[in-house]
Amino acid sequence: MSYDFDMIVLGGGAAGLTASGVSAGFGAKTMMIEKERLGGDCTWYGCVPSKVLLNEAAKRWVSGKATDFETVKRRLDSVRNAVYNDADHPDIYTDMGIQLEQGAARFTGPHTIEVTDTSGAASTFTSRYFIIAAGSSAMVPPIPRLADTPYLTNHTLFELQSQPESMVIIGAGPIGIEMAQAFNRLGTRVTVVDMAPGIMGKDDPELAEELMDILAEEGVRFVLGAGVQEVHGNDHSVTIQVEQGGETHTIAAEKMLVATGRRPNVENLGLDQAGVAFTRSGISVNARCRTNVRHIYAVGDVTGSFQFTHMAEHTAKIAATNALMKIPMKTDVKHIPWSTYTDPELAHVGASRRELDAAGTSYEVYKFPYHKIDRAVTDGKTRGWILVYARKFDGKIFGADILGAHGGDLIGQFALAMRNGITLRKFADTIFPYPSYALGARRAADQWYIRNQSVGLVRWIQRIFGYSGKLPDLSDPDRIV
Numbered sequence: 427m428s429y430d431f432d433m434i435v436l437g438g439g440a441a442g443l444t445a446s447g448v449s450a451g452f453g454a455k456t457m458m459i460e461k462e463r464l465g466g467d468c469t470w471y472g473c474v475p476s477k478v479l480l481n482e483a484a485k486r487w488v489s490g491k492a493t494d495f496e497t498v499k500r501r502l503d504s505v506r507n508a509v510y511n512d513a514d515h516p517d518i519y520t521d522m523g524i525q526l527e528q529g530a531a532r533f534t535g536p537h538t539i540e541v542t543d544t545s546g547a548a549s550t551f552t553s554r555y556f557i558i559a560a561g562s563s564a565m566v567p568p569i570p571r572l573a574d575t576p577y578l579t580n581h582t583l584f585e586l587q588s589q590p591e592s593m594v595i596i597g598a599g600p601i602g603i604e605m606a607q608a609f610n611r612l613g614t615r616v617t618v619v620d621m622a623p624g625i626m627g628k629d630d631p632e633l634a635e636e637l638m639d640i641l642a643e644e645g646v647r648f649v650l651g652a653g654v655q656e657v658h659g660n661d662h663s664v665t666i667q668v669e670q671g672g673e674t675h676t677i678a679a680e681k682m683l684v685a686t687g688r689r690p691n692v693e694n695l696g697l698d699q700a701g702v703a704f705t706r707s708g709i710s711v712n713a714r715c716r717t718n719v720r721h722i723y724a725v726g727d728v729t730g731s732f733q734f735t736h737m738a739e740h741t742a743k744i745a746a747t748n749a750l751m752k753i754p755m756k757t758d759v760k761h762i763p764w765s766t767y768t769d770p771e772l773a774h775v776g777a778s779r780r781e782l783d784a785a786g787t788s789y790e791v792y793k794f795p796y797h798k799i800d801r802a803v804t805d806g807k808t809r810g811w812i813l814v815y816a817r818k819f820d821g822k823i824f825g826a827d828i829l830g831a832h833g834g835d836l837i838g839q840f841a842l843a844m845r846n847g848i849t850l851r852k853f854a855d856t857i858f859p860y861p862s863y864a865l866g867a868r869r870a871a872d873q874w875y876i877r878n879q880s881v882g883l884v885r886w887i888q889r890i891f892g893y894s895g896k897l898p899d900l901s902d903p904d905r906i907v
Contacts, residue, residue, distance in 0.1 A: 427537075429552045431457045433750065434539055436531045436695070437559035439466020441726030441738035443514065445557045448746040450522040457551060458524055459531040459541055465514035466561055467580070467727075468735045474509050475584040476604055478502045480767055483611035487644075493612045495589035502584060527551075532696035536719060540696075555721050555749045558702075558709060559742065560695060562688040562727035567596075570656045575664060577657075578683045590614050590681040594666060596654060597685035598625035600766040603641070605683060607768050610646045617647040617677055619654060619668055629772055630779065633811060633829040637772050640809065649677065657682065690728045713756040715745035723749055734764055763841045765834030770796075770810045773837035776825030776844055782815060790818045790877060792850065794870035794906060796830045801861040807831035812870040814840065814850065821850030821874045832863045839867050850874035876907045 433449040435442045438460030446458040468474060482498045516526050529543040534550065542548045564579035566572065578586075580601055593609055595602045598620035610616040618625070625648070626634040642648060652670035659665055664682040668675050690708035703710045703718045708730020715723045723745035726738035744755045765773035782789050796802045796810035810830025816823045826840040843853055853871035858864050881897055888894065 429537065429554045431455050431525075431551060431553040433457070433555045433557065433746070434459065434551060434553035435557045435559055436539070437466070437561055437726075437728075438462075438464040438514075438526075439559065439561045439726065439738065440468050440735045441561070441728075441742045442466070442557075442559035443519070444739045444742035445559055445725060445746050446519060446524050447522060448743055449557075449750060450519075450524050452746070452750045454555075454750050456522075456524045457527060457553070458519060459527045459529065459539070461528065461530045463510070463514075464516060464519070464526075465510050469506060469509050469514055471581045471584060473735055474506055475502050476580075476601070476608070477767055478505045479584070479608045479612075480604060480769070483608040484769055486613075487611040493589060495586075495612070498589075498612070499587065530694065532694060533700035533702075534696060536700050537721070556700075556723065557742070557745050557749070558695065558717075558722065558724040558728055559726050559738070560691040560728045562690050562730075562733055564684065565687040565689040566684055567654075567686050569596075569654050571658050572684075575657045575659050575682070576661050577664070578681060580685070583683060586681075590679070592616070592679040593681045593683060594619060594664065594677050594679040595683045595685055596620070596666070597683075597687070598622065598648070598650065599628075599685060599687065600626070600764075602683070602685035603637070604766060604768055605685065606646050607641055607644065610641070610644055615647075615679075616645075617649060617679065619649045619652055619666070619677065621651065621653050623651045625650070626766065626772060629766070629774055630813065630827040630829075633772060633813070633827055636809075636811075636829055637768060637770070640770070641768070649675070688727060688733050690730045692728065713759075714748045714754065715741050715757060716748065721749070732759070732762055734762070737762060758845070761841050761845045763837045765837060767834060770807065770830045771828070771833035773828045773833040774826070775837050775841045776823065777815065778825060778827070779815060782824055787824065788817065789815045789824055790874075791815055792870055792873040792877065794866060794873060796866065798869070798906070799861075799863060799866035801863050802831060802866065804861065805831065812836070812866055814870050814873075816850050816874065818878070821853075821871075823848075823850060823853075830863075830866075836863060836867050839864065873906065876905070877903075 432454035434457045435446045449456040486493050527541050529541040531541050534540050537552050540548050540550050592615040594617045596619050598618050606616045606618050625638045652668040655667040655669050657666045665678045692704050697704050701719050709724040711724050711729050715725050725741035725745045727733045744757050747753050747755050763775040792814045794812045797808040802808050813827045815825045823844050850871040858868045
């Protein structure tokens with residue numbers, strides 16, 4: 427059977443751009459469909475603008491100067507456009523030979539897609555393969571009267587033209603916590619509300635609690651273990667009622683940000699017409715990113731799993747390679763890093779302590795504090811820890827958590843080590859530049875050697891070589907050298 431295209435990609439965010447580029451690179455005739463601007467949430471409403479805001483807030487926090495929000499907004503828009511022009515601009519992809527279509531796409535059959543543009547005109551295309559990269563949207567919880575109350579999500583937050591005097595944030599996950607610190611440092615009074623007893627529920631509880639303490643010291647107010655009962659307000663002020671410990675409290679603010687997670691964009695894609703299995707939680711895929719329909723793949727946030735830009739790119743490569751090259755690549759779910767870019771940053775890779783305990787895995791915790799990293803001392807960034815979970819016998823790394831400056835960069839070292847079977851012994855034997863934050867990761871690995879010392883071994887060495895030095899004091903099992 428003849429098709430219009432070898433590959434059609436639905437979506438022009440991080441996953442769709444990658445899938446389209448890889449497909450074209452393999453020589454496939456490729457179409458990419460996007461109903462808004464290329465770049466998706468990451469460029470316009472997520473990773474990029476949030477980091478600009480955090481950076482501008484950090485500068486203001488250090489300088490102590492009053493915030494000029496107009497300048498902040500101009501900087502935010504400038505960076506978004508720079509990233510777009512450098513990586514997402516349509517010309518980049520048309521130069522690869524990719525046909526771009528702007529409009530809403532929906533399946534009308536297993537091999538047929540209909541694209542409706544802004545004027546309402548519809549066009550139909552066929553393809554041998556499809557990759558669905560439709561992304562996700564802000565999940566809005568069913569809070570009474572929320573639909574009648576003005577609120578912000580990540581999709582609208584970065585379009586604010588003036589700085590609010592106060593803000594209540596519903597949700598203490600990565601988005602909520604990053605924006606809590608950013609706006610607080612810019613001078614907005616911030617209150618964070620969440621049903622959970624702590625923040626950052628997917629991260630290490632001890633490090634998350636330390637991060638919460640740091641933000642609280644900076645002025646962020648936390649109302650945790652609290653359920654939102656009702657909200658109401660207008661464009662100038664909002665009020666929310668929360669129930670906490672059997673008591674009802676009222677919180678008032680100028681603006682309200684809802685940051686309660688993401689939901690996959692599975693509506694209006696015509697998935698039923700193509701026979702693709704899905705639920706509200708996302709499109710079901712196997713380890714090769716293939717749906718139940720052999721020629722249709724799904725990647726990124728739309729699958730409901732691992733909703734990170736770097737995983738969107740990873741799964742896009744896996745899907746395109748499996749579909750077009752028939753190389754049996756599988757998604758790597760054991761070494762997924764993530765980071766929340768607060769100050770200090772909170773990062774993780776691999777298995778957590780809770781997961782290792784639940785699996786009955788025998789492991790040791792090798793830790794190193796930031797106040798012993800000389801570069802952190804010179805920079806005044808001494809709060810935080812590097813925690814590595816590894817097997818005592820050979821130093822095989824199971825996972826790591828980091829709270830500290832450049833934690834998002836350092837966690838990549840452990841991801842690389844785990845992926846390639848590099849043990850803590852090999853890590854510790856590697857030369858790192860001094861003074862650097864990276865050396866802190868190596869010194870955490872050094873603790874494997876330290877913890878495997880024994881008085882008996884030292885005595886044996888003394889007898890063989892005739893040494894007469896003092897025996898090491900190994901009485902403290904938690905010593906850090």
